């Protein structure tokens with residue numbers, strides 16, 4: 001039995017999207033981050049920092065969105081969402097680490113200092129630097145990936161889930177994207193599994209209302 005702990009429009013979408021791509025049966029459990037449920041004693045046993053996503057699969061509990069996507073693909077993918085060839089898999093790992101460190105972090109710094117951190121913790125002066133760092137990482141991505149096809153190899157992988165999700169955040173943050181990456185993002189967003197994942201997360205929230 002798989003349970004995903006989620007909150008709509010957050011990084012838990014990456015895990016829900018992976019679950020939907022794999023056609024797995026799972027329970028989507030809404031965690032009300034706005035009411036402090038994340039920091040409650042019970043949820044801290046699922047995620048020690050009280051964040052989403054977290055996953056429970058039998059005896060295993062797991063946090064960190066990239067690790068969850070990777071686990072699901074490796075365990076249940078049967079060759080999909082993750083290349084079998086070690087060289088290609090190394091490339092996939094390279095991009096996963098790049099996305100969650102180099103690409104996502106400046107974008108997240110931007111979001112944190114605009115709206116996510118408590119008001120008294122925000123330092124608006126870092127925003128232009130964070131935007132500059134994000135554009136630098138985006139330029140690095142583009143030197144290796146022109147937006148044609150998928151990020152690694154010929155098939156759609158969890159690398160595209162993480163990149164597609166991160167680029168959609170970039171758009172919400174009004175960061176300019178080159179046309180080729182806009183088109184790539186549109187192809188990611190058109191995947192039925194992405195819409196299904198969003199729907200599941202919203203339904204889980206509504207069920208708790």
Ligand SMILES: N[C@@H](CCC(=O)N[C@@H](CS)C(=O)NCC(=O)O)C(=O)O
Pocket residue numbers: 009010011012033038049050051052053063064065066
């Ligand atoms: N590196 C973590 C980041 C998780 C994270 O920051 N999640 C946010 C939602 S996108 C969260 O739960 N925030 C609540 C909080 O900071 O208390 C991952 O990729 O899973």
